[in-house]
Amino acid sequence: MKKYEVADMPPPLPADLVTALSGVELATIGHLLHRGFVDHGIAAMTPQPKTVVGTAVTVSLPACDGVMLHYALDHLRAGDFLVIDRLGDERYACVGGGVAERIAMSGAVGVAVDGPCTDVDELADVDLGIWARGASSLTTRVTDLGGALNVPVAIGNVPVLPGDVVMGDNTGVIVLPRADAWDICRAAVAREAASAAQQNLPVGERRISRARTIVEAAMNGSAA
Numbered sequence: 001m002k003k004y005e006v007a008d009m010p011p012p013l014p015a016d017l018v019t020a021l022s023g024v025e026l027a028t029i030g031h032l033l034h035r036g037f038v039d040h041g042i043a044a045m046t047p048q049p050k051t052v053v054g055t056a057v058t059v060s061l062p063a064c065d066g067v068m069l070h071y072a073l074d075h076l077r078a079g080d081f082l083v084i085d086r087l088g089d090e091r092y093a094c095v096g097g098g099v100a101e102r103i104a105m106s107g108a109v110g111v112a113v114d115g116p117c118t119d120v121d122e123l124a125d126v127d128l129g130i131w132a133r134g135a136s137s138l139t140t141r142v143t144d145l146g147g148a149l150n151v152p153v154a155i156g157n158v159p160v161l162p163g164d165v166v167m168g169d170n171t172g173v174i175v176l177p178r179a180d181a182w183d184i185c186r187a188a189v190a191r192e193a194a195s196a197a198q199q200n201l202p203v204g205e206r207r208i209s210r211a212r213t214i215v216e217a218a219m220n221g222s223a224a
Helices: 015-022 026-030 067-073 097-105 178-199 210-219
Strands: 004-006 052-060 080-085 110-113 129-132 147-149 153-155 158-160 165-169 172-176
Touching: 004 067, 015 052, 015 165, 015 178, 026 165, 026 172, 026 178, 052 067, 052 153, 067 097, 067 147, 080 153, 080 165, 110 165, 158 172, 172 178
Parallel strands: 004 147, 052 080, 080 110, 110 129
Antiparallel strands: 052 147, 052 165, 153 158, 165 172
């Protein structure tokens, strides 16, 4: 196994897809899918006014070493969403104020790390979506243990491929396969539109809920 592995940067997501998904709440997708939702322990460290959407750039980072992360910072582009697999480590914070500032300066839109961050007060001043497993004062450093850039990783029990669609808001993070993203987006937009239309109707004109239909059918001894 190579000590360091570096693959090509993935192609950026289409701008129209990013724009469309930026208007979708993750909770709406939560009504449509079961997979792709990152463990809720990886939470927003800074309030997000809207959904953040970007191209997955993956980093595999072992234990206390930050070498590959700092290498990745030199390659980030506008629209990227950095995804950091900490390989099971939950002690060392690899993202703090300085790293977050460098990510933001690249034009990247977000970072999600399966581990803690640090410098929480400083993160609030950076124009960047940041998701992590809480905070720690123990930080990574340059120790030359190895790592990888743009290889398949996992965060929060969800596999992530370079180039996947990553979305984050105040409820968490979701990862979508690029090939499925447009279909999911259209379904989510349609659901939100239908929900808004129902809310604008008088109560007596709103459709009967599926739950009511199921329960009443069961009570009447017929199939819903």
